[in-house]
Structure formats: structure tokens, C-alpha cells
Amino acid sequence: MNIENGSDATREIEKEEHEELKEETEDPRRLQPWNKQITFRGIVASILIGSIFSVIAMKLNLTTGVTPHLNVSAALLAFISIRTWTKLLQKIGIATVPFTKQENTMIQTCIVACYGIAVGGGFGSYLLGMNKRTFEQSGGLNIIGNTASSIKEPGIGWMTGFLFLVCFIGLFVLIPLRKILIIDYKLTFPSGMATAVLINGFHGSGDKMAKKLLNNFLKTSSFSFLWGFFQWFYTGKDECGFAQFPTFGLQAWRQTFYFDFSLTYVGTGMICSHIVNISLLLGAVLSYGMMWPLITRLKGDWFPADIPESSMKSLNGYKVFVSIALLLGDGLYNFVKILRITMVNLHSKLKTRSLNSVGRVDEDADLCSLKQDEMFIREKIPLWVGGLGYLVLAIISVIAIPFIFPELKWYYVIAAYVFAPSLAFCNAYGAGLTDINMSYNYGKVGLFIIAALAGKEHGVIAGLAACGLCKSIINVSCILMQDLKTGHLTLTSPRAMFLSQAIGTALGCILSPLSFLLFYKAFDIGNPDGEFKAPYAIIYRNLAIIGVQGFSALPQHCLQLCYGFFAFAIVVNFVKDLSPERIGKWMPLPTAMAVPFLIGGYFAIDMCIGSLVVFVWEKMDSNKAEKMMIPAVASGLICGEGIWILPASILSLAKVTPPICMKFLPS
Numbered sequence: 113m114n115i116e117n118g119s120d121a122t123r124e125i126e127k128e129e130h131e132e133l134k135e136e137t138e139d140p141r142r143l144q145p146w147n148k149q150i151t152f153r154g155i156v157a158s159i160l161i162g163s164i165f166s167v168i169a170m171k172l173n174l175t176t177g178v179t180p181h182l183n184v185s186a187a188l189l190a191f192i193s194i195r196t197w198t199k200l201l202q203k204i205g206i207a208t209v210p211f212t213k214q215e216n217t218m219i220q221t222c223i224v225a226c227y228g229i230a231v232g233g234g235f236g237s238y239l240l241g242m243n244k245r246t247f248e249q250s251g252g253l254n255i256i257g258n259t260a261s262s263i264k265e266p267g268i269g270w271m272t273g274f275l276f277l278v279c280f281i282g283l284f285v286l287i288p289l290r291k292i293l294i295i296d297y298k299l300t301f302p303s304g305m306a307t308a309v310l311i312n313g314f315h316g317s318g319d320k321m322a323k324k325l326l327n328n329f330l331k332t333s334s335f336s337f338l339w340g341f342f343q344w345f346y347t348g349k350d351e352c353g354f355a356q357f358p359t360f361g362l363q364a365w366r367q368t369f370y371f372d373f374s375l376t377y378v379g380t381g382m383i384c385s386h387i388v389n390i391s392l393l394l395g396a397v398l399s400y401g402m403m404w405p406l407i408t409r410l411k412g413d414w415f416p417a418d419i420p421e422s423s424m425k426s427l428n429g430y431k432v433f434v435s436i437a438l439l440l441g442d443g444l445y446n447f448v449k450i451l452r453i454t455m456v457n458l459h460s461k462l463k464t465r466s467l468n469s470v471g472r473v474d475e476d477a478d479l480c481s482l483k484q485d486e487m488f489i490r491e492k493i494p495l496w497v498g499g500l501g502y503l504v505l506a507i508i509s510v511i512a513i514p515f516i517f518p519e520l521k522w523y524y525v526i527a528a529y530v531f532a533p534s535l536a537f538c539n540a541y542g543a544g545l546t547d548i549n550m551s552y553n554y555g556k557v558g559l560f561i562i563a564a565l566a567g568k569e570h571g572v573i574a575g576l577a578a579c580g581l582c583k584s585i586i587n588v589s590c591i592l593m594q595d596l597k598t599g600h601l602t603l604t605s606p607r608a609m610f611l612s613q614a615i616g617t618a619l620g621c622i623l624s625p626l627s628f629l630l631f632y633k634a635f636d637i638g639n640p641d642g643e644f645k646a647p648y649a650i651i652y653r654n655l656a657i658i659g660v661q662g663f664s665a666l667p668q669h670c671l672q673l674c675y676g677f678f679a680f681a682i683v684v685n686f687v688k689d690l691s692p693e694r695i696g697k698w699m700p701l702p703t704a705m706a707v708p709f710l711i712g713g714y715f716a717i718d719m720c721i722g723s724l725v726v727f728v729w730e731k732m733d734s735n736k737a738e739k740m741m742i743p744a745v746a747s748g749l750i751c752g753e754g755i756w757i758l759p760a761s762i763l764s765l766a767k768v769t770p771p772i773c774m775k776f777l778p779s
Contacts, residue, residue, distance in 0.1 A: 146491050146605030149214040150612060157193050158219050158612075161186065162226030162619055163627075168754035169227045170627045171376065173236035174637055174644045176715045178392070178707055180383045183224055183307045183598075185747040190219035191314045192326050192744075213315040217604040218612045220307065221595045225588075225616025230624040232551070232587045233275055236646050238559070238576040239266065241653035245638045250653045251425070257563075257660035261519075262572040266632055268625050270516050275621040277512055278581050281505040281529075282588025283614055285536045287498030293537075293593055294600055295485050297457070299544025301597035308601035310743075328744040329751075336375045336752025343373065344760060348773035355643065358776050359717075365776075367400045368712025377715045379749030381722020382742060387697070388704050389716070389723040395705030396713025404431070414668050428640065429667035431710050432654055437674035438706035439651070441681025443553040449689070450542035450550060457545065484600055491605045502533075509581075517577040519570035524562055528581050535582070536589040544597075549590050555583030556655060563659030571660035576652060588617065634764040647710040722746070 165182060172179045194215065198208045233239070240246060242264040251258055264270075286293070293299055314321070347353035354373040358365035381389050407430055411417045419426050506529045514522050535554050543549045556579065563575025592613050599609040636642045638649060663671055681702035688696035708716050726742060 144212070144214065146607040149212070149218055149605055149608040151209070151215055151218075153194065153197065154190075154215050154219045155222070155615065157190060157197075158222035158226065158616065159619060161189050161193065161219075162223045162616060163623055164751060164754055165223055165227035166230040166620065166623045166627045167630075167757055168376070168750055169230040170235060170624070170631055171754065171757055172380070173231065173648075174631055174635075174646045176377075176707060176711055177236055177646075177648045178380070178704075178715070178719075179231050180380050181303055182227065182383075182747075182750075183220065183303055184310055184743045185383070185750070186223040186227075187216060187220040187307050187311050187314070188325065188329070188743050188747055189751070190216050190223065191311070192329055194219070196326060211315075213311050213602045214604040214608070216311050216315065217308070217599055217602045218608055220311065221598070221609055221612040222616035222619070224591065224595060225613045226620040226623060228588070228591050229275060229279060229617065229620025230627065232584060233279070233620070233624050234580045234583070235624065235628040237648040237652045238555075238579045238583075239271065240638065240646055240649035241576055241651075241656070242573060243638070243649075246649045246653050249428070249638070249640070249650050250657060255657060255661075257568050257572050257657045259569055259572075261569070264517075264573060266629065268629055271625040271628075272621060273512070274516050274580070275584070275624065276618075277505070277509045278584040279588050279617055279621060280614075281502060281509065281532075282536070282585040283592060283610070283617060284498045284501035284505065285533050285585060285589040286540055286593055287493050287501075287610075288495045289537060289540075290493070290593065290596055290606065291489065293540060293544060294597055295488060297541070297544070299541065299597070301544045301594045304594040304597035305601060308598040311598070311602050324741065325744045328741050329748045332745050332748025333752035333755070334748075336379075336749045337756050338752075339373075339375060340753045340756030340760070344756075344763075345770050346772045346774035348770045349775075350642070352773035352775050353770075354774070356775070362776065362778055367405065368714050369396070369400070369717065370714055371717050371721065372714045374715070374718050374753070375749040376753045377718035378722040378725070379746040381719030382726050382746035382749070384719065384723075386723050386727070388701060389719045391700035391702075391704035392708055392716035393713065393720050394700050396708035396716045398705070399431070399434075399709040400713050403434075425667045430670055430673065432650055433666055433670050434673055434677050435647075435706045435709045436651055436655060436658075437677040438681050438702045438709065440556075441678040442685065442702035442706075443550070443556070445682050445685040447550055447553050449685070450545070451538060453545055454538055454541045458541070484603065487603050488600045488606060491607050493606055493610055513577070513581070517573060519566060519574040520562070520577045520581075521566075521574075524565070524574070524578060525581065528558065528578065528585075532582065532585045536586045539586050540590045540593045543590050543594065549587065551583050551587035551590060554586050555579040558582035559652070559655055560659040563656045566660075568660055572653065572656040575656040575659050579652065579656075630761050634761040645711045647707065651710070 165186065169179055169182070194211045198211055201208045242262075243266060244263050247258060247263050253260070294301075314325075343354045347355070356365070357370060357373060359371040360369055364370060404427060407414065408427060411427075415426050415429070506526075509529070510522050510525045513520060513525050539550050539554060558581065559575040559579035562578035563571040565571075566574035592610070595613060596606060596609055598604075599606060631637060631644065635644050637644045638646045666674070684699050684702055688699045690696070729742065
């Protein structure tokens, strides 16, 4: 799951940047051609930073499933790394090519495409939902649809091949429509615009700002790395170390309420908006603080007392299906809402275009915007590239995917590719208006339909595979449009952006399975009582089971709770839209609330501390320059601990055990 975020700094530097952009666009010949905007040093930086971000995103996926947008962090690290490299070379007397905002945009695009595969590739959801452990957690052979053939263990070969097939085709879906989405309809793509504004701000702030950004990043990343190294010495056994520190007492610790000293989640909380973090905490209090202790007392009444808690017919079933109800309620409401906005806006745009064709001229058109449009159109990507690329890859997929998943018949794949372009357009249009990428909801629709059609014997695996196919195509195409919006505002060639996205996607399809298997071999992935709970794996498998057998999969009285929380999610969204200023801004986000229902409240406390840091920082110093430091500090906290994961994984694979177990017991 991706949690949306924004940056206050973007609004404050837009006006200052406008004059600089206007001067630059007055002479388009000053800009480098597209093949010069992609550099060897940029590709090297993309590989290095993309690898780190893939590991970070994979950890977030496999622990809580909450992954914020890291676009701003990617742009920031690209800026810091290349600016530092050029300064070092200049000091030793080696001339370098100037570092431009176009090269910065290219690196950011490549990094985002790379780690985007780790986020959207299904390693913590539909792919992991196929393995034996998730099969057993969902009830094993006792559950209809859970057959002996509905298991597929992770493997580097088939995962890499599947990702190349379903992700690369997403690059070609919307190429013919890029001008319509970005120029004709003038969609904002808020995350892409925010990234562009910050990139323009980085390159217009001078060396003083660059040094300050670098110093803050290096300090926080070094501290985060060393803190991770220090904590390792105290984790000799399970439930040991600072990650299990009973901050609020042992009783609260047993209900997952404690600060686990994870700087990754503190940094993530600094990037996410305050309402996201408060929603997470509210969900934790409502579930682990109130509901689950009360339902536990009903053991023997609501559910059998002699079955393990991890069973779907026990407490775990309530956790999983109530989480699903919140996710589906929120997703369905936003799906319908964005579809309505899309249709209304499309109708309005078509009417406007018909009026303009009669001779109406928009006299308020901004010169700067016209120059940006000129840059965007001048180096166009031929339409035949999109059409031919989509057709060839679709034919290869129809042949190859049934070999990877025999349960997913070739005619299901053809049906998915027939409907994918229209769904991708609707999703990209909605994301351009609202900044909400609904690809995961389209994936769930594909999951339910194919699971039901494939039947009880093959429905679970076929549904999960279909979910990945639909979600990947729609997600990658949306990310490309968002990055093309960034390139549009930074005057970067669409050809350079497309090639950067392709390079990043290829890197992601290789690096993401490798980083996943590193975690899978080194840590206890999918253990509901461990650190790497991978909560969405069990959710997606149970969605497939519901698609196969209906609501009979739910434990006693769970359906009534699901109805209540499904309605709650819809009502909350309705109130937010009905009164966005007075009441709506205080309403929680149901999707964010759903995560701690399944895994607990410890990470919500970490992220709220990140929010508190940002709140205090902004109160103490509201200077816009200082606000630009927040992403640098947050990125340092996330990256430092993320880098430590690599040596920690190697030590675990080498069976090197920490020397100390720090544990707390009642007196």
C-alpha cells in the first residue's frame, strides 16, 4: 500500500522558481538534446540509489505494508550524489559536465521506476500469498479453494520472468495518450508536480543549500546506520532488543503498544502527512486496544477455544477480514468517486475542445506554460512505438504466462490485455486529478473475477496471478505519466524520461526479486508474531478464497463486523467530501486504519513520533529553506537503517548470532 504525501515547501518556492523557468524557456536551444540528458554517471547513481531504495521498500512491504511515496527522497539523493561527485572531481582538477535539472529528473525517474517494482510487484501481497506458509495460515486444506495445487513457492526465475512480462507492457499502454493527459487536459499529477518543483528548487538554491542538504543527510543517515548496528548486539533471540522495549509498560507491550526505536518508521512518519499517522494510531487503539482484547474473552463462544490463534476460524480471522472490509470500503468509495470525477471532467474537456475548435482562444494562456508544452511535444515518442510494443509484449505474455501459472488460462490473459488500456487511462486520469493511484483496486477486481471463473481447484492461484497482471500494467503506466509530468515541468525530454523509466523498470525486475529472496532466506517472513509479518499476503490470499467460495470463509459473527466497518469506511469518506474544510480534514483515513488492525500499533507510534518531530520543527522555524531540510533528514533516517539491512542479512545468512539478548520481564 502506498500512503500519499505532499510537501509544504512546494507551494512556497513555486513563485520564485517561475521567473527562472520563464528565462530558461525563452530559448529552447539552450537545453541539451534528449540523448545528452541520460548520462553514464546518472545511470550508475540510479543503480546504486535504486538498489538501496528497493531494499528499503521491500522491508516496509514485508513488515507493515505501509510505503510512502519516495519520489522527493529519490530526487534529493540524486541531487546530493551527483553534486558531491562533481565537486570532488573539480577539487582534483578534473572537468565535469554541469549537473542539470534534466539529469536530476532522469535519475529520479529511474530510481522511482526501480523501487516501484519492489512496492507494486506483489512481494508482500499476491506473490507471497501463494507460498506454503500463507496457505497454512489461511486454513490449509480445511478451507474450500485451498487445494494442494494452490501453492507456489517463491523462485528467482519465475518471479523475474513474470515481472518482466507484466511490468514492461505498462510502459507502452498510455504512450499515445500522454499529450492528451498532460497538455490537453492539463492534469496536475500532484506528486509529480511536487517533485518537479523541488528539483527546480534544488538547482536554483545555490551551493550553500546543496551543502546544507548534504550535511543533514549524511549526519542522519550515519546516525541511523550506527544505531541499527548498535541495536543488533542485543537481539540474540526472539523478542529481544530495543525493538521490544516496553516503553509504556509490559501490559501495553503485550498489546503491541511500544516504541520500537525504528528510525525507518520515524523517517517515514516525517514524510507522510499528519492525518495518515494519526489514522494509523487510531486504528491501533480501536483494534489492539479495544476490539481484540474483548473478542479474546469470547473464546469458546464466538470461536473454538482449542484451535490456534493463527487460524482463520480464530481471532486471526477477525483481524484479517475486518482489515479487508475497511480496505474494500475505502477502495470502493474512492473508485466510484474518481470514476465519476473522470467521466465528468472528460465530458467537460470534450465540450471545451469542441468550443475551442470553432475559434475560441484562451487569452489567459501563460507563456511559460506554452514553452513547456513546446518542449514536451517537440521530441515526441512515435505512436507506433506504443502500439507495436504493446502488441508484441501482449502476444509474448499470452504464450508465456500460462507456462508460469498454468491455472491462468491464455484467454484470461487476452481478456486482461483487451481491457487494460481503458482501465489504465481511467486510473491515470484519476491520479492526475486526485493523486490517488487506484491500481491496487483494479487488481482486486481482476482477482475476484478470475478467482470466481477459475473454480475451486485453480481459483486461488489464478486470481492472485490475475491480480498481479492487472495491477502491474495499470500501476506502471500511471507511474510513467506521473514522471512525465515531472519532466514536463523540468523541461526534460519525454524520450529521455521514457528510456529512464525503461531502464529503471528493468533494474527493478532484476533487483526486486533478489532483495526479496535476501529477506526470505535471512529472516522469518510471514510469521504473525515476528518482525516481518507481511500482512497483505494473508489478506490477498483470503480475498481469493472469498472469490472462490463466497462469505462462508468468514468465522462466526465476523460478517456483521465486516458490514459495520465497510459502512464506516464509506461514511467517513462521504463526510470528508461533504464538508472537507470543517469536518473532513479531521476524519481518519480508513485504508491507513486497516493496517494496524492486523499487525499492531508499534509502528504507528514510531510514525506519530515522526509527525511530532515535523510539527515541532515547523513551529520552531517556519522558514521555507528549513522545510526543505525535512525530506533530507527523513531520507537520511530511512536510508541509514536501510543500508544496515544488507550487512544484517549477510550476518543472518552466515548464522552469526548477536552476543546479547536484552529482554524485559515482570518483577
